[in-house]
Amino acid sequence: MTDESERAVQAVIDAELRLLDPEVRASAARVLELLDLEFTEFGASGRRWGVESILTVTSGGTVSSESPVKVSEMSGVVLAPGIVHLTYFADNQGRRAWRSSLWRLTETGRRLYFHQATPVPSEAE
Template identity: 35%
Template sequence: MNVDSIKKDLLKLEEKLLEPEVRTSAIELSKLLADEFFEFSSSGKVWSKKEGLSPKGIGVVRMRLSDFDIYPLSEDTVLTTYKIFNEEKMQYSLRSSIWKYKDTKWQMIFHQGTPIA
């Protein structure tokens, strides 16, 4: 497991999930989110891939990512942590995701957002 390479790859994927063209495409989101994906959102809602993915995706939100890091959990599973600034709400949140490498690609299986002051 090359940690630097994995960190670079997962940062790109996390940033990709912030892009409007990805967030509004159920097809693109389905590639990045595992079937067993679920999220504890920063709004306090809990949703799964099946429940939350509409044909128009998950909606566009202008956000900036910073302070990205990774923590390997096993040979094929990695925890990512970072901070998001929501430019619309003018609010920061701490974020964590769990990514699993399967079928030659990384897919997110869990995500959590926690608002901070």
């Protein structure tokens, strides 16, 4: 991976972690700074989300500072100039999922364009 690719991947990792931060999620303005205007998500619930619907759920406090999302195995790759694919495992209070994000570079910075979560059953199931 080139230095430029490494910087792009690290910038996206930092942005993804900001989106998981309870303080950021509590602010529609801060979330909007990270979402692409064409953002779409297929959530672990199977629901399709857009910018407006994701702002509604994030403002509802789905991530608390007492129980932050635990992230592991985060890695990324530059797919094309300005496009980074990020994958990771997340545990949000026992709701476990593999997550995949596509970030694109816009005139105003890196923005989350697409996100998908695939639920993982607990070991007990």
